[in-house]
Amino acid sequence: MATRGRKPHKGNREPTLDRRPLIEESTVDFSLQQKCLDIFRDALQPSQDDAQAVQEVKGHLYDRNFSAAFGRDEYLRVYASRWSPSRALAYAEIFSHVTPNLSTRLSRSGEDGACSFNVVCIGGGAGGELVGLAGWFHAWLDQSVSAASHQHLHVRLIDVADWASITQILHNAITTPPKLSEYASQAKKEANVALLQSTSISTGFHRTDVLEPQTEALVDCLRSADLVTCMFTLNELYSASMPKTQQLLHTITDTVKSGAHFLVVDSPGSYSTVSVNGSEKKYPMQWLLDYTLRQPGQQKQDDKWQRLASEESRWFRHPLALQYPIDLENMRYQIHLYRRADTGG
Template structure:
């Protein structure tokens, strides 16, 4: 796994948790994506196309010795000097070129596995295309999505649906992706978006057939991206609320545990604000390192709670007056592997990804 990214600036404060954590379950059986016969793997050609997006977007950086930059970024992250680690464009570019490609492939497989949920019955509030009442635009908000992995993964997801006649007969015709992060990733995201929406470079000696097959991954008319620099724990929620209010899907991939580490109380407050803001029927997808724990101070005693338990405690608990919880859990996997195929090509070494996964649906009031 790559090093974590910052999600806030405050230190962890005293937080009160109302219930005791459940006894730890037996160690879950780990699932390995590409060895699971019950699921369909992303075509290797599409996986390579996604890797090529990063290779072409950061070609100049990858053609130089990137290792010194990566070591500098690692050093700053190890010292938790996040302002330094993400304070230069060259650091952000090196990070995105090194750690985002493999995550993009893993995230896209997650999105494809959850496709039926993402393309479920269109909610009343979804925006329809004026040209065809059956066409619907969906909006995804990626909290902590600055590194570009989710943007490329959603582009691959959208491309896969267009390739599949059966899936394309569904509701999704255009997709808007909003990226929110504490660091200013605009330069990286704009570079990736330009590469996603432009035909890849091709040899001047390429055949006519090769030129005809050399097309952009997505079109700007149907796939849009909007980056925002927001510290979601310290900034007034009124600045973030409007971005979430009409979202169909909200994601927090390798983000939530960083928020809990920064401040458990502020993170709980933030999740409750999200609950109040998003519309019924919307989905919340949380992915993070398995076995993540956060330290909580209760009556002067520090205890460790699993991230998963803290999340369920906040989202699924009953109201103070016995009201039903505002979320229902749709999918859960405590430990899963995404392993890179050996036949994929990339200029530098990439890593496999292990994660836990939780999908929630906002229920009606």
């Protein structure tokens, strides 16, 4: 989860799949990226005056004192305004990259012709996933021939710290036209619209520790999910408790519906330690994930998950011309996408 510290895991790393980092040119429109940044700027008002608080948060994260790092409203605002904007841009790019795999779920509609795409973000309280999803959905609505006013994005954010106020602030910024100068031209005023209309997105925050016995609220979220994301969270969960993380993955497997997708993004080369018969051995996070979801050795037709994509190292580099009050960061990551197989039910 985000509040267990999205801190890169240090140590010797040996990627197990693609050893060559891929440098990605963004497919997300520049103006859309800037609009996503403007949401953070207007909602959270970051500035260089936050430097001291940023250092305090960094110190708590380094000490793995997550309750302190995310225990104050000011720390939550500073964290979300400092690290989430860069990740939101990368996430919008990632969602764009996997859209072809999600097309069936996106185009599905109910009896009334309405379509709701439901996303559950484990460890997603800090806002990167929310704004990234909003930017991606905006682009998809613009590009999709079938997209109409009936299309709706429902985002549920799961985290152990209380990100409810940050979630609400960012949701309001997503669904409200940005403020313009009183001297803005009439053309700019007419073109000034929200990233998404309030009828196109709904957001819910659930404060839950996913490593504790699963609550009915979490299970309800998973039951309706078309996409479950775990962004820079899974390796921290493994570090906190291997057995409990394995149980969480089993819960996801047993709960989500056929055709749902599971997207995992994390630091490249992440390793977790497993104790077997008193001895410890390190395994790549990706290997542990794949082993748990797909259980190598069983018959292929019995696989509960289909692996659609898996890359050990990719780069997202933001355009240098983007404007934000504090420096943005490029992001290197590993990505794994799975689809829940037909349960036969």
